[in-house]
Amino acid sequence: MIELRFHEELYDGFAIDEAVKTYAAYATAELSRDGGAYVVKVTAKPEATSEGIDERVLSAELANYALGLTIEKARAAGGAA
Amino acid sequence: MSDMSFHLGEGSVRIEFDEGLYPKDAIYGAAYVFIDRCWVHLDRAGDRRIQVTLKAKKAGADTQAYAGEFQNELLGQAWRLRIVEENKKLVETITARALGGAAGPPGLDELLAMDIGEETAFEDPLGIAMSWEEKYKKKGKAEAGGGSDGASGGEKAS
Numbered sequence: 001m002i003e004l005r006f007h008e009e010l011y012d013g014f015a016i017d018e019a020v021k022t023y024a025a026y027a028t029a030e031l032s033r034d035g036g037a038y039v040v041k042v043t044a045k046p047e048a049t050s051e052g053i054d055e056r057v058l059s060a061e062l063a064n065y066a067l068g069l070t071i072e073k074a075r076a077a078g079g080a081a
Numbered sequence: 082m083s084d085m086s087f088h089l090g091e092g093s094v095r096i097e098f099d100e101g102l103y104p105k106d107a108i109y110g111a112a113y114v115f116i117d118r119c120w121v122h123l124d125r126a127g128d129r130r131i132q133v134t135l136k137a138k139k140a141g142a143d144t145q146a147y148a149g150e151f152q153n154e155l156l157g158q159a160w161r162l163r164i165v166e167e168n169k170k171l172v173e174t175i176t177a178r179a180l181g182g183a184a185g186p187p188g189l190d191e192l193l194a195m196d197i198g199e200e201t202a203f204e205d206p207l208g209i210a211m212s213w214e215e216k217y218k219k220k221g222k223a224e225a226g227g228g229s230d231g232a233s234g235g236e237k238a239s
Contacts, residue, residue, distance in 0.1 A: 010125070060136065067121055
C-alpha cells in the first residue's frame with residue numbers, strides 16, 4: 001500500500017476522485033482527509049501486479065493524472081493562460 | 082533563505098520557492114509541461130512556500146537539467162500571464178467591437194427598446210437639424226429682430 005498526500009490548496013478534490021475512478025481497474029484506493037490534505041491509500045490489484053505493473057509507478061501515475069486534471073479544471077475555470 | 086532552491090535526489094529533484102514570486106497558474110502551467118516526462122508532485126513546504134518534486138519517468142535522465150528547465154518554464158509562464166493580464170482589456174474591447182459590427186444594424190425591436198424620450202430625441206449638438214436659413218442668416222438682421230425677408234430665403238451667404 002502506498003499513501004499519497006495532496007494538499008487541498010493545490011489539488012482539486014474532484015480531480016482526485018476522477019483519477020481514482022480512472023485507475024480503479026488496476027488499484028483499490030481509500031480516500032480520506034487529514035490536516036488540509038487529501039489522503040489516498042493506493043493498493044495495486046493482484047491482476048495488475050501479475051501483469052508486471054509496479055505499485056509505485058501506478059501510484060505516481062495516479063498522482064500525475066490527478067494533477068493534470070486539477071490544472072485542466074483550473075484553466076477551464078478561467079485561471080491560467 | 083534564497084527565493085528558490087533545489088535539492089537533487091535519486092532520479093528526482095525537489096524545487097522550492099516563494100509563493101509570492103510566481104502565481105499559482107504559472108506553477109500549474111510549468112508543471113503541466115513536465116507531466117509527460119516526469120511524475121510531478123506539488124506540495125507546501127512551510128508558510129508561503131511551494132515545493133515541486135519532479136521524478137523522471139525514464140531511468141538515467143538528467144534531473145538537474147530538468148530542474149533548470151522547470152525554473153525557466155516557470156519564468157516563461159509567469160511572463161506570459163502578465164502579458165495576458167496587461168492586454169486583457171484591449172482584447173475584450175476589440176472582441177466586443179468585432180461582435181457588435183458582425184451583428185449588423187439594429188432591428189425594429191432594438192430601436193423600440195432604445196431609450197428615446199422627449200428630451201433625448203431632439204438633441205442636436207452638431208446643429209444638423211437646423212434649417213439652412215437659420216444657419217446662414219445674417220447676424221445683423223437676426224439681432225435687429227427683422228426676419229421679414231429672412232424667411233423668404235433671398236439672403237446671400239457672405
